[in-house]
Amino acid sequence: MLALRLIAEGRTELVEMETPPAPPAGQVKVQMKTVALNHIDVWGLRGMAFAKRKLPLTVAVEGAGVVVEVGAGVTSHKVGDRVALYAGVTCGHCKRCLRGQENLCENIAGIMGFHIDGLAAQYVNLDPRQAIHIPDGVNDVDAACATTTFGTVEHMLFENARLEPGETILIQAGGSGIGTTAIRMAKKAGAYIFTTVGSDEKIDKVKALGADVAINYNKDRFESIVRRQTDKKGVDVVFEHVGPDTWAKSLFCLKRGGRLVTCGSTTGVSAETNLFALFQNQIRIFGSFGANFGNIRSGLAKMADKSVLPVIDSEIELGDIGTALRRMQSRDLFGKIVAHVPG
Numbered sequence: 001m002l003a004l005r006l007i008a009e010g011r012t013e014l015v016e017m018e019t020p021p022a023p024p025a026g027q028v029k030v031q032m033k034t035v036a037l038n039h040i041d042v043w044g045l046r047g048m049a050f051a052k053r054k055l056p057l058t059v060a061v062e063g064a065g066v067v068v069e070v071g072a073g074v075t076s077h078k079v080g081d082r083v084a085l086y087a088g089v090t091c092g093h094c095k096r097c098l099r100g101q102e103n104l105c106e107n108i109a110g111i112m113g114f115h116i117d118g119l120a121a122q123y124v125n126l127d128p129r130q131a132i133h134i135p136d137g138v139n140d141v142d143a144a145c146a147t148t149t150f151g152t153v154e155h156m157l158f159e160n161a162r163l164e165p166g167e168t169i170l171i172q173a174g175g176s177g178i179g180t181t182a183i184r185m186a187k188k189a190g191a192y193i194f195t196t197v198g199s200d201e202k203i204d205k206v207k208a209l210g211a212d213v214a215i216n217y218n219k220d221r222f223e224s225i226v227r228r229q230t231d232k233k234g235v236d237v238v239f240e241h242v243g244p245d246t247w248a249k250s251l252f253c254l255k256r257g258g259r260l261v262t263c264g265s266t267t268g269v270s271a272e273t274n275l276f277a278l279f280q281n282q283i284r285i286f287g288s289f290g291a292n293f294g295n296i297r298s299g300l301a302k303m304a305d306k307s308v309l310p311v312i313d314s315e316i317e318l319g320d321i322g323t324a325l326r327r328m329q330s331r332d333l334f335g336k337i338v339a340h341v342p343g
């Protein structure tokens with residue numbers, strides 16, 4: 001089969017490799033149809049030091065496919081089931097897993113596409129718990145964005161920050177994959193949305209998604225505009241994933257009792273925090289990583305009833321993932337890049 005492998009730091013290659021054997025007891029074999037790219041793939045490409053792993057490694061942490069073989073003892077899935085794949089190899093029996101907090105699993109065995117082989121291949125064998133049924137009416141391109149993109153945003157907005165109708169939110173990097181999703185989800189939830197973008201041409205695009213105020217952070221100071229337009233009170237929620245470049249200003253944009261939720265740090269790992277502002281204003285900060293199965297089902301339900309759909313920047317072929325990841329690094333995109341896996 002074909003797979004897109006990370007051969008060395010910064011270098012990917014489309015290679016021919018052995019197709020997985022018939023799935024062992026308790027596993028299913030999935031034929032991949034699509035994979036979506038995420039910033040975690042860019043970290044992977046750059047060989048971020050915190051990941052213990054061996055190269056070469058098949059990339060991609062989210063995607064969709066169809067079950068083509070079922071191992072002994074599997075009753076939850078049958079051949080022909082369409083599934084969105086969850087990259088976290090969780091145990092299914094620890095306290096966190098039993099509570100439906102899979103992204104806090106106490107025995108996580110790694111993340112496919114980051115620590116161990118991922119989803120950018122024609123076939124994968126995995127635990128059927130990682131294969132979440134796709135409801136009718138959701139196509140393979142949208143479904144590719146269910147587990148990491150939609151799941152992460154669901155988890156951040158509604159489980160961590162508990163965004164409520166009528167609240168104000170600042171969504172950083174609104175043109176990114178999760179930024180565009182966050183705008184659409186926050187809009188559906190009835191929030192008033194400030195967002196930042198890196199160029200003027202993205203301003204109309206994020207407004208079309210539902211942003212009320214769009215700020216080009218290369219030209220204007222977003223923190224001044226947010227403070228001014230909220231009567232100097234600040235917003236209820238900040239949606240962060242940029243890091244050092246925006247962190248201190250993001251905190252400054254929060255009102256008393258506000259919540260900041262972050263799932264990434266694309267500009268570095270350390271940032272300064274004003275501790276006086278943190279406790280005096282009773283700010284709450286949530287670190288968020290991935291999603292639980294419930295978040296993913298909620299996201300898929302929104303895709304199925306068409307109330308929130310992912311924004312697709314482009315559809316590419318499997319072999320073009322390396323080029324696309326470099327494009328992501330330069331932030332020259334709007335929404336998600338989804339690769340088709342050849343049949």
Ligand SMILES: [Zn+2]
Pocket residue numbers: 090091092093094095096097098104105106107108
């Ligand atoms: Zn567990």
